[in-house]
Amino acid sequence: MADLITDTWNGLRVLKVSNEAAEAVIALHGAHVLSYKPAGEREVLWLSQESWHEAGKPIRGGIPVCWPWFGPAKEPAHGVARITEWALKNTVSDTAKTVLAFEAFAFENLIAEITITIADSLTLELSTTNLGAEEFRLTSALHSYFSISDIADIAISGLDKAEYLDTLTGTRHIQEEQIRFTAETDRIYDSSDAECVIEDPAYKKKIHVSKAGSLSTVIWNPWIAKSRRMPDFGDEEYHGMVCVEAANAANDFRILRIFFFSLRYRAANSAYCAEHSRHSTSASLIDFLRLFEISLT
Numbered sequence: 001m002a003d004l005i006t007d008t009w010n011g012l013r014v015l016k017v018s019n020e021a022a023e024a025v026i027a028l029h030g031a032h033v034l035s036y037k038p039a040g041e042r043e044v045l046w047l048s049q050e051s052w053h054e055a056g057k058p059i060r061g062g063i064p065v066c067w068p069w070f071g072p073a074k075e076p077a078h079g080v081a082r083i084t085e086w087a088l089k090n091t092v093s094d095t096a097k098t099v100l101a102f103e104a105f106a107f108e109n110l111i112a113e114i115t116i117t118i119a120d121s122l123t124l125e126l127s128t129t130n131l132g133a134e135e136f137r138l139t140s141a142l143h144s145y146f147s148i149s150d151i152a153d154i155a156i157s158g159l160d161k162a163e164y165l166d167t168l169t170g171t172r173h174i175q176e177e178q179i180r181f182t183a184e185t186d187r188i189y190d191s192s193d194a195e196c197v198i199e200d201p202a203y204k205k206k207i208h209v210s211k212a213g214s215l216s217t218v219i220w221n222p223w224i225a226k227s228r229r230m231p232d233f234g235d236e237e238y239h240g241m242v243c244v245e246a247a248n249a250a251n252d253f254r255i256l257r258i259f260f261f262s263l264r265y266r267a268a269n270s271a272y273c274a275e276h277s278r279h280s281t282s283a284s285l286i287d288f289l290r291l292f293e294i295s296l297t
Contacts, residue, residue, distance in 0.1 A: 002093035009034065010053035015088065021096040021120040029055070031086040031102045031114045033063040036122045042203060044122070046147040046241040050234045058082045060232045061145045061241070065126060068110050070139040070249045078143070080107055086114070096120070110136060110256070130256035138254040141218060141247035144209070149202035150239050151181045151221050158196040159217065164189040165250050181242070184223035190216040190250040198244060209244050216252035218245035 002019035009027065014034065017024045025035040036044045047061035058064055058078070067081040076083060087103040097119040105112045109132025117123040130136050148154050156179040164187045165172055175189070178199075195210040196217060211217075220243035222230065227238045248254050 002095065002098045004091060004093070004098065012053055012059075013085075015100065017098045017100070017118050019093065019096055019098050019118065022118050022122070024098075024116075024118040024122065026100065026116060027059065027062075028086050028088070030059060030065055030082040030084065031105075031116070032059050032065065032082065033116060033122070033124070034059070035062070036118070038120060042205070043147050044207065046145040048233050048237055050232050050237070052232050055085075056083055057232075060230075063124065063145070064143040065112075065114065066139075066141040066143050066247075067112055067126065068107055068128065068136070068138050068140060070141045070247060073139075079140070081105060081112060082143075108132065108136075109134070110138075128254075128256065136256045138256050139247070139249050141245045141249060143218075143243060143245050145241050145243050146198055146207055148198065148200050148240060148242055151242060152239075153200070153202055154242065155180050155199045156196055156219065156242070156244065157199060158194045159189050159192060159219075162189045162192040162194070162217075164219075179219060181221055181223075184226055185219060185221050187219045188216055188247070188250040189219070190252045192217055196244050198242065207244075209246070211246035214246045214248055214252070216247045216249045218243065218247050218249060220245070 002017065005016040007014050007016050009025065013028045015026045015028070017026070020039065022036060022038045024033060026033050033045065034047060038044070045062050051060035052058065064078065064082040066078040069079045071078065084105060086105060088100060089103045090101040092099045097117065100116045102114045109130060111129045111131060113127050115125045124142050126140065126142060128138060128140070159175045159179060160177055162175045163172060164175060167186045167188060168184060193211065193215055195208055198207040200206070221241070222233065222238050224238065227233050228235050
């Protein structure tokens with residue numbers, strides 16, 4: 001049977017999930033997946049040893065939920081969801097799968113909902129609804145950090161011929177062949193829904209990242225200089241991590257429109273017939289992120 005235990009991790013409240021297929025740890029701070037380990041396999045996600053573990057600050061590593069904006073355009077950077085306490089609403093489990101649904105989180109007139117499924121793959125679903133009278137320009141991401149053997153030795157496939165924005169230079173390029181790392185990398189591939197595969201020969205594994213509701217994939221590694229500038233990131237930790245993120249960013253933003261209710265009456269054969277319509281033009285954004293599918297090489 002699956003187990004669900006409430007515990008603490010560095011002072012934060014966490015949920016520890018264990019079933020026949022995998023183990024996971026989720027912090028209520030940010031509805032943040034900290035750990036995912038399939039049965040008999042290595043840890044999939046990466047966490048910084050220098051991360052903050054306190055209210056109002058983000059956790060460095062795992063899967064931060066960046067919402068309702070991505071990046072530093074507003075304060076706090078990457079939005080409010082990842083620094084806010086969430087509550088567990090519902091749990092469904094069997095021997096090899098556990099589904100956790102978290103209470104809807106409100107920001108202004110937006111409602112976010114997150115469902116996390118722990119099985120032989122890890123799935124996150126993030127949906128947003130606008131209940132207000134004004135449009136909202138939404139960007140978001142599931143900012144997944146993956147544990148790897150060494151950044152210099154891995155490759156990422158799946159984005160060949162895709163266009164990307166290099167956020168370090170502000171220039172756009174076309175990806176040629178696999179992605180490899182020799183310097184700081186911060187790219188938004190904003191016209192692709194393709195599955196990405198992290199190929200890690202030293203660990204003898206491939207991590208498959210697939211998605212839906214997202215046309216942008218963010219690839220990030222801070223390399224040497226930026227690692228040393230970040231207070232919540234160890235100087236040499238860049239070797240062991242890479243971010244491959246399902247996002248709605250750059251040109252792949254969403255406009256969430258108004259939600260309204262209408263009730264109309266009309267005469268019909270000397271009687272009144274009610275036409276009752278509930279209409280929503282709020283775009284529902286669903287990021288579906290399948291984080292793990294392993295094959296030995």
